Amino acid sequence: MYVQTIEGALAARGYTPVLCSTTPAVLENEYIDVLLERGVDGLIFICGRHANTEVDHGRYHDLRAMGIPLVCINGWLPDLDAPFLSVDDVDVTRMAVDHLIDLGHVRIGAVMGPSRYSTTRRKIAGYELGTRDLAQMPGTELVVNSVFSGEGGNAAMQVLLDRDVTAVVCGSDLMALGAIRAVRGHGLEVPDDVSVIGYDDSPMLSFTDPPLTTVQQDVSGISRQAVEALMDEMSGGQQPRHELLFSAQLVVRGSTGPCHVRPTRPRDQDCGSAVQGLVSPLPSGVVDPFGPGNGVSSAGAASRSALLT
The missing domain is CATH 3.40.50.2300 (Response regulator)
Structure with a gap:
């Protein structure tokens, strides 16, 4: 761009x-x-x-x-x-979280790129700023670091779906598209079950299914x-x-909607133990192209x- x-x-x-x-x-x-x-x-x-x-x-x-x-x-x-x-990654990521809170979401996750990048750290800071007053959020934020790709977004979203998030903010549009694939792989729909926000406003995103809500730089x-x-x-x-x-702006399209709380699934650990800075286990063949x-x-x-x- x-x-x-x-x-x-x-x-x-x-x-x-x-x-x-x-x-x-x-x-x-x-x-x-x-x-x-x-x-x-x-x-x-x-x-x-x-x-x-x-x-x-x-x-x-x-x-x-x-x-x-x-x-x-x-x-x-x-x-x-x-x-x-x-x-201003901090401010616009906080803005994205505010949009989800306005829609009634509380279980809000973050799918972010590798933590070594200063841009990723700023986005996480904006996410933390936006979610700090949510009384029902777990003690640690639902942040998963992965690869800047569709595969990375898919893998990270698998982790967050096991923690019953109803919405997620992603560090790139490709990661958001991967997250949507993961949601559908669980038999769920976007935005009826899970809302997804991307970042970049890449060309053609208004033609995806659903059109992606995203950050426009x-x-x-x-x-x-x-x-x-x-x-x-x-x-x-x-x-x-x-x-x-x-400043950046949030372009609201069809991938975000009102929160409809999903029934929780049995899991081995409480969602309060969600990790911050976790590099999720990536599927075989998914590598970080930016070492x-x-x-x-x-x-x-x-x-x-x-x-x-």
Whole structure:
């Protein structure tokens, strides 16, 4: 989503954007080496290693020491000399929980990505903020960390269904679609039995069955500001070094509805022992494509050269 807007804004200013999407096979640092060899004028990182709290961030500091302008989207490193722009994950996740509470839900779970990412931690903080006054919630929050994928959402939702949740907030749209699959696999319906909220407002979500209620980021605003910041840095200016937080909105569609309490099923342990930060047992063949050494999404670069990927 960010890429298209940033590409257009850079092209309008006479720059040729070079897109580099990280994968387990091609890591962020490898792309940085290639981009430096090609003489890029600046870098925009979108949900990259800067959002991973368990990796070394020295490469970013090296880039700044070399005088390479850079801008980071979604993730913050307080000691890095660069502009940062992020979605206010705490506030919008709290907003999603408030929506479910307004619908009468109390047993609200959270299906989130790996806890090593600062964006995940912020979403969990927003979830905790939203659920803190629910008298019937268990002592520990119903938070399950899993993989950013449909399979990960499915596996995490299996855990939460055993704890009789009636609603769930997910860390991505793919995870939400996986959660819906798990709900249906239990013979239940969305939203009649379980309400599901996604995150990202990916294209075509209004055409899913049911249309997915989800968080819509201010992609246009963040992208435009990121390009403005990069242009300013490249011309010798200096953008603010504090993190700029952008509001998001909840797009309500058909995957959330009033709470209809389901009969509880016998289980081996009380739901009050629901875990926080649990990486749920994933089905055979489900792997984390974004291991501890990888970025989450992509790094973008602006260059006056005619390089295309």
